Structures are given as structure tokens and as C-alpha cells.
Amino acid sequence: MNPRIGVVVIGRNEGERLRVCLAAIPFEACQVVYVDSGSTDGSVELARRFGAHCVALDMAQPFTAARARNAGVRALLELLPAVEFVQFLDGDCELQPQWLAEGIAFLLQNPQVAVTCGRLRERDPERSVFNRLCDWEWEAPPGDSKACGGNALMRLSAFQQAHGFREQLIAGEEPELCVRLRRAGWRVHRLAAEMALHDAAMTRFTQWWRRTMRGGFAFAEGAWLHGMESERHWVPETLRAVFYGGVLPLAIALLSVLASPWFLLLLLVYPAQVLRLARQRGGYTRAFYLVLARFPEFVGVLKFVRTLLGSGPARLIEHR
Known part of the structure; x- marks a missing residue:
């Protein structure tokens, strides 16, 4: 040995x-x-x-x-x-x-x-x-x-x-x-x-969802710990999840109800993102899931915020 x-x-x-x-x-x-x-x-x-x-x-x-x-x-x-x-x-x-x-x-x-x-x-x-x-x-x-x-x-x-x-x-x-x-x-x-x-x-899709949600939790906690430092650890990833997974769809829904249904056309930003990312390795399949991932990531961010506000210690998010 x-x-x-x-x-x-x-x-x-x-x-x-x-x-x-x-x-x-x-x-x-x-x-x-x-x-x-x-x-x-x-x-x-x-x-x-x-x-x-x-x-x-x-x-x-x-x-x-x-x-x-x-x-x-x-x-x-x-x-x-x-x-x-x-x-x-x-x-x-x-x-x-x-x-x-x-x-x-x-x-x-x-x-x-x-x-x-x-x-x-x-x-x-x-x-x-x-x-x-x-x-x-x-x-x-x-x-x-x-x-x-x-x-x-x-x-x-x-x-x-x-x-x-x-x-x-x-x-x-x-x-x-x-x-x-x-x-x-x-x-x-x-x-x-x-x-x-x-x-x-x-x-199973549910396994992927929970694993990706855990990633969003990690993004938010990493940004909380080190986001103010020069490299802004996981700040861009957290902001991306918050914007595309929460802020944008909520804003589109409110605008379409309160102002005009034409605002639903803003949802085209998501397929546009898929088209942009499809040029990378994995093509349309990987691009689709990269864009879809913003939603479980956003849920993970919310879970971290809830933990931060005193809901108790974080619990493992297991996908198996």
C-alpha cells in the first residue's frame, strides 16, 4: 500500500x-x-x-x-x-x-x-x-x-x-x-x-427536475456566499434562473391579462433561446433542456431564499 x-x-x-x-x-x-x-x-x-x-x-x-x-x-x-x-x-x-x-x-x-x-x-x-x-x-x-x-x-x-x-x-x-x-x-x-x-x-423527468432544482439551490447559495467577490461566483447563473424561470413568465402573464393578449408573443423568447443554443454540442435536445432548466432552477432559488429567511436547515434534494 x-x-x-x-x-x-x-x-x-x-x-x-x-x-x-x-x-x-x-x-x-x-x-x-x-x-x-x-x-x-x-x-x-x-x-x-x-x-x-x-x-x-x-x-x-x-x-x-x-x-x-x-x-x-x-x-x-x-x-x-x-x-x-x-x-x-x-x-x-x-x-x-x-x-x-x-x-x-x-x-x-x-x-x-x-x-x-x-x-x-x-x-x-x-x-x-x-x-x-x-x-x-x-x-x-x-x-x-x-x-x-x-x-x-x-x-x-x-x-x-x-x-x-x-x-x-x-x-x-x-x-x-x-x-x-x-x-x-x-x-x-x-x-x-x-x-x-x-x-x-x-x-424519469421528475428525477431530472429535482436534480436541476438542486442546482438552482446551489447557484443561489454560492452567490450568497461569494457573489460579492470579484468573480461573482454563480451570480450570473442565479440571475438567469430568476429572470427566465420567474420574472419574465410572471411579467408576461400579468401583462397579457391586464393589458393585451399580444404580450403572450414575448414567450417566443424561449424558442429563440433554444435556436441560439442549438448550435452548441447536443443540438436541439440539449438546448431545449437548457432553456427548460430555468424553471426548476428558479424553484431551487426560491427554496434557498426560504431557508435563508428561517424556515429551518436545508434538506437534501435527492433525485433517486
Whole structure:
């Protein structure tokens, strides 16, 4: 086992996806910690059989991926105090065989890089349009980046300097951490190498809606935390959701009722947006859902505002 490398896997009722995830990890080359968030499908027992050290989160506190990852790092440090690099991995993902070696080699050669990630692909993009949307979402150009996703390789010293993830965030915790890392002088870099396969298992419109609503919540909370800084973290995304998902349709509805039905023609702005975005990868299918996404994103923004005004702690928005 390499004392410099640890893998933190998080999951909740992932079933067969977790078995595939664990089977792809080179246990002989790294210390593996599995953190479970209240699974009822035998996930903890499965992880133990593979040889992972297991941490079951206290169910009395709200579950978040950020909390699980922080708990995984703490357990990893107790088991392996000399650890230098931590691969975070979601339980619905399968690590590619060459990724750890390529990612760690890059971090060793680039001491100012705190986080690196590679190409994440959807396991079965043809199973549904929603899986295909995920696969397009994962595609990003290599090079320095503003943020990473939940599957990423991090330099532990940088992670500790930034005090880890904000545990109360129910979504968007990785970009938020990257904001703080970059502010401290670290870089986030995306490699062209294949990193992992992701299994969204998203086949229903309602799943897509809830996942996108969670994204709107994350936009609003990220803008609240860092929107006043120079890069205006997620401010444009939040304003876009508010305008196209709430303000514009409400204004059109009121004007058409109070003034003239001709104002309904303003709704043509939405198909016009689809036509504009259709020139990008994914064509009309992706463009349609990008425009439609403004509505669940707006609902997510409203949910954050409600939380901010004191309706209680935010609850996970799960799509499976």
C-alpha cells in the first residue's frame, strides 16, 4: 500500500453501483474509506467485505455529501497519517484503471495545483435523454478550471488549509471549496485523461427536475456566499434562473391579462433561446433542456431564499 494515497468513497443506498465502484479501486495501492449516509441496503457490509474502512454518519444530523467527505478525510488521517493525496469518489462512479497514477504524477509535477480531475463519462448515455444530458454536462475542456465536481483528486495540505468542505451545503460544495482554494493561491486543473464512469440511472423527468432544482439551490447559495467577490461566483447563473424561470413568465402573464393578449408573443423568447443554443454540442435536445432548466432552477432559488429567511436547515434534494 502506498502511504501517500487515500480514497474516500461516499454513498447512500447505491446497491450494485457501489459494488462496481469498489471493485474498480486498487485496494492494494491505497487506503480506502467508505462513508455511508444512512443506507438500508447493506452498503456498509458490502464495503467491509471489499476491505474498506467504514464510517457510518450519525443519523441525528442532516446528511450532506460535504459532511460525508470531511468525515472520510478525518478517518483517513487516523488510519494513514502520512497521506498526501485524497481521491474523492461518489459511490455511483467507477474509477478508471490509470487515473490515480496519472493524477498523482501531475500533482507531484505541479506543486501549486490543489485539485485535479479528468474526464467523467456517463456509463449508459443512450438509456435516456437525461443520462445523455449528464454526459454532455461532464464534458469540459482540459486546463486550469474554476471548479471540480465530486470526483476529484486533491492535495491534502491544500484541503486542510481551506478547512475542507462546508458541511451545511446540500449541493455545490465542490465549486465553493475551489473558490476558497483559488483565493488562497492554489490552482484547479482539469486533465484530458479518463477519470471515471458515472451511473446517473436517471430515466424519469421528475428525477431530472429535482436534480436541476438542486442546482438552482446551489447557484443561489454560492452567490450568497461569494457573489460579492470579484468573480461573482454563480451570480450570473442565479440571475438567469430568476429572470427566465420567474420574472419574465410572471411579467408576461400579468401583462397579457391586464393589458393585451399580444404580450403572450414575448414567450417566443424561449424558442429563440433554444435556436441560439442549438448550435452548441447536443443540438436541439440539449438546448431545449437548457432553456427548460430555468424553471426548476428558479424553484431551487426560491427554496434557498426560504431557508435563508428561517424556515429551518436545508434538506437534501435527492433525485433517486
